[in-house]
Amino acid sequence: MKNYAVIVAGGSGSRMQSNQPKQFLELDGKPILMHTLEAFANGELDMHIILVLPADHIDTWQKLVSLLQFNIPHQITLGGETRFNSVENGLKEIKGKGIVAIHDGARPLVTSGVIRRTVDQAKQSGNGIAAVQVKDSIRQMKNGQSLAVDRSQFFSVQTPQTFDVDLIKRAFEQSQSNQFTDDASVAEAFGEKVELVEGSYDNLKITTPEDLIIAESILKKRK
Structure with missing residues (x-):
């Protein structure tokens, strides 16, 4: 089966307190989005990358690619009005059977191990949906009252969210909700x-300025 990655990058810079879209902000010397594409291109799997913008x-992206001589092969397709529409557009570019990993462009620190586990x-x-257990104690508001709940039953969902191509294409034929x-x-x-x-x-x-600081720290630790 051929492996595909649909990377959706339609974020703004509003919560980053920036006029620049967050995926173009610099992280360790290059735009966040370039780190994301590299994670899929340089991993264990041979993946055809479809970038939805x-x-x-x-x-802006094409100018950055030229300026920084970014040579990771990828196909660009046009985003839609919503994330649902953008993913739908990315999926339409896949013509055959296979496995597709759908990923947020603003998650640049995904590892090849996480990608591999979702694909497998x-x-x-x-x-196969990447997720981690909630670390913090959490409470539920119910009828104006906060109630303690068992955090071991709750997960934070991440991307990649990876699917059989035919399955997820059929799922996206549903009306948006x-x-x-x-x-x-x-x-x-x-x-x-x-x-x-x-x-x-x-x-x-x-998403927010402190996330960029944490990401820089993680990259420094990996080196």
């Missing part, structure tokens, strides 16, 4: 049992 970000699970059961918080929820609404696999606490999504 908003129309007004494509020119998807080959076995149709999907506010209940679709990620790709796993789309598959679940289609009738699939969601299979969680071990993610990584390093696999953070860069």
Whole structure:
């Protein structure tokens, strides 16, 4: 089976307190998004990378690729109005059977091990979703009262969320819904049992300024 990665990069810089889209912010000398693509290109698997970008970000990306002589092969396709639409557009670029890992462009620290685990699970059961157990104590608000809940039953869901191509394409034929918080929820609404696999606490999504500081620290530790 051929392996694909659909990397969705449509974020803004609002919560990063930046006028620049967060995926273009510098992390260890190059844009966050370049680290993300490298994670999929340099891992254990041979993956065809499809990068989904908003129309007004494509020119910026191409200039950065040229300026920094970024030579990771990838295909660019146009994003949609919502993340659902953007993933849908990325999936349409896949013409054959295979396995597809759908990943957030702002998660640059994903490891080859996490990618491999989601792919292996998807080959076995149709999907494999990276997730980690919640670390903090958590409480539920119910009828105006906060209640303690067992955190061992709760997971933070990450990406990649990896699927059999035919399965996830059929799932995305459903009408878009506010209940679709990620790709796993789309598959679940289609009738699939969601299979969680071990993610990584390093696999953070860069959303706020402190995330960038943490990511820099993790990269420094890896060197």
